[in-house]
Amino acid sequence: MTDSLEFLFSIDVANTLGEGVQWHAQSNSLWWTDIHNSRLYRFDWQSRSLQHWPTPDRLTAFGILSAEPVRLLASFASGFALYQPETGDLSWIAQPETGKPSNRFNDGRVDRQGRFWSGTMQDHGDRAPTGTLYRLDETGVHSVLHDLTIPNALCWSPDGKRMYNADTPTGQIRTFDFDPERGEPGGARVFAEVPRGKPDGAAIDSDGHLLCALFGGSGVARFSPGGALTALHDLPVSQPTCVALGGPNLDVLFVTSATEGMTEQQRKDEPMAGHVLAYATPYRGLAECTPDEARIPK
Known part of the structure; x- marks a missing residue:
């Protein structure tokens, strides 16, 4: 474990x-959301300029349909929607958990076939395992994994034949055999x-290794395709939340973080908490998958 940042x-x-x-390679920019403050961010690499937009609901995950104009396929706290932040246009596609008012959507991602996935969790209360991982495709919304507490770390191997997912409180990342054609995971x-x-947000690099933010663990872990820990990187924030490899050469590690639940003293002790951190890495990323408009239900 000698790799360094x-x-x-x-x-x-x-x-x-x-x-x-x-x-987002096409626009040479980095995108993320502050869920609880209902805000979408875009950071332009060349100009180092930052834009942000308020969102009509808590934005939890998204795929970028286009950057000019900005069009997203997204999961908000209450469901799936098409969203244009520059105009505020919002078109709901599905809200599958209206019968679970204590739940909200959380982590999500576009798979290598252009389908959008997002999982739900209990937003308040005793954090019971009431969550579900959903797949959105041209035939509608499908519940795929059940009885989740806090779904995270959703990503796919470079060939799209393995899916990864974590239920955060367990401390474990699971892998599944994945049928790319049908969008079905099995063999958990x-x-x-x-x-x-x-385990919180994760990403796969070009070597098929999985990089995972360690919430409450002040670090990022890297695992081989076989699950061996190959690197453990310390960070100056205790609550890293998600990772992405980007930059023009896909060799910059970006890490989002949180201040949620921190005391005033903890905030003072961690002046970078809540910021997005950028590191030069020995790793190379893969292009983020974009939603296939043909797979969005009409």
């Missing part, structure tokens, strides 16, 4: 719950136990 800069946003970070098994903290 070189700190480059931070994007000083002090998010309450920064999440869903992804690199434990892929890895995180070395500290809890």
